[in-house]
Amino acid sequence: MSYRAEYIWIDGHEPLPYIRSKTRVLDDDVAEMPIWGFDGSSTNQAPGENSDCVLKPVYECPDPIRGGNDKLVLCEVLVPDTMEPHSTNTRATCVEVYEKFKDQEPLFGIEQEYTFFEAGRPLGWPIEGYPAPQGPYYCGVGAIEISGREIVEAHTTACIEAGLAISGTNAEVMLGQWEFQIGPVDTVRVADEIWVARYLLYRIAEDFGVDASVDAKPIKGDWNGAGAHTNFSTNKMRKSYDAIITACEALGAEGKPEEHIANYGVGTEERLTGLHETAHHTEFRYGVSDRGASIRIPWQVARDGKGYIEDRRPNANMDPYVVARLITDTVCSALAD
Ligand code: ADP
Ligand code: MN
Ligand code: MN
Ligand code: MN
Numbered sequence: 001m002s003y004r005a006e007y008i009w010i011d012g013h014e015p016l017p018y019i020r021s022k023t024r025v026l027d028d029d030v031a032e033m034p035i036w037g038f039d040g041s042s043t044n045q046a047p048g049e050n051s052d053c054v055l056k057p058v059y060e061c062p063d064p065i066r067g068g069n070d071k072l073v074l075c076e077v078l079v080p081d082t083m084e085p086h087s088t089n090t091r092a093t094c095v096e097v098y099e100k101f102k103d104q105e106p107l108f109g110i111e112q113e114y115t116f117f118e119a120g121r122p123l124g125w126p127i128e129g130y131p132a133p134q135g136p137y138y139c140g141v142g143a144i145e146i147s148g149r150e151i152v153e154a155h156t157t158a159c160i161e162a163g164l165a166i167s168g169t170n171a172e173v174m175l176g177q178w179e180f181q182i183g184p185v186d187t188v189r190v191a192d193e194i195w196v197a198r199y200l201l202y203r204i205a206e207d208f209g210v211d212a213s214v215d216a217k218p219i220k221g222d223w224n225g226a227g228a229h230t231n232f233s234t235n236k237m238r239k240s241y242d243a244i245i246t247a248c249e250a251l252g253a254e255g256k257p258e259e260h261i262a263n264y265g266v267g268t269e270e271r272l273t274g275l276h277e278t279a280h281h282t283e284f285r286y287g288v289s290d291r292g293a294s295i296r297i298p299w300q301v302a303r304d305g306k307g308y309i310e311d312r313r314p315n316a317n318m319d320p321y322v323v324a325r326l327i328t329d330t331v332c333s334a335l336a337d
Helices: 091-104 149-161 187-207 241-252 256-262 299-304 320-335
Strands: 003-010 019-026 036-039 052-062 071-078 107-118 166-171 177-185 211-213 230-233 286-288 295-297 309-311
Touching (some): 149 177, 187 211, 241 286, 286 299
Antiparallel strands (some): 107 211, 230 309
């Protein structure tokens, strides 16, 4: 019997890439995923007269939607002539930085927030006007507080069945907004799994006629934006509070806040206003339990004198390869022997 492999890649759409995928039917005896290709002129990755791009499988897992022997296959995009990474391939440099610092055993847990949309408005919102103000929705229960739970449950089950390191989910502060967390796993793995989990989210929401959006500020005004808080530690940080402080100082060193924020996704000015549990995007500060800081040190970490830090600045639409690479590079450089 043949089986289906869903090849998934990240396209060249600007300012934010989209996920693309297509199905390959493979013979039973094909165990190693073959290289494949696609028309880059339809994904903003190549000109029409030289349109071929290469798909190189880099991460695979069971396909929980199709079941059976079917697989999901996440790919890097390469240029055919040289077989070098395509300019839209942010994974290749993420792998390089991880290889450089992997003796520090970097671990990430990413909190992916997102918003369901139906007929042009957040799921559960009235046809005209607004729902009751924020307050009861975060971790709420009940039909007035919650919308989209059946999709969230289906997505969580799918992530577990795919073998992803999903560590939890919760309803968020704005009605129709949710979160899932992936981690703790290493620099490259967390980014691979976030992309596969996003694919599953879009794909499952599609069956409900709903769109899942990672827009950083889907509704202007007094409504929470959507972030991708990025929790991070190294072996030293998991042993000493000095290393925790060194990591925070490294992220705040001259030029670093600007470099990081410029690469943390689109919509920073709208989301990082200093309100709604954010620090203003022109400010850098870290603090214990401080949800208005750029970097939060969780209270248990301050109590235990070791653990991890939370970078609260990445937007929901960030590229996890870029964010995980930058944090690994900045912090591990400072903590190197
Ligand atoms: P919050 O209180 O900010 O909502 P969450 O519980 O949503 O926090 O997310 C915390 C994340 O931190 C989880 O993804 C978890 O896997 C991750 N995490 C826990 N310990 C570590 C660690 N030592 N290093 C990196 N990430 C960690
Ligand atoms: Mn969270
Ligand atoms: Mn959250
Ligand atoms: Mn958080």
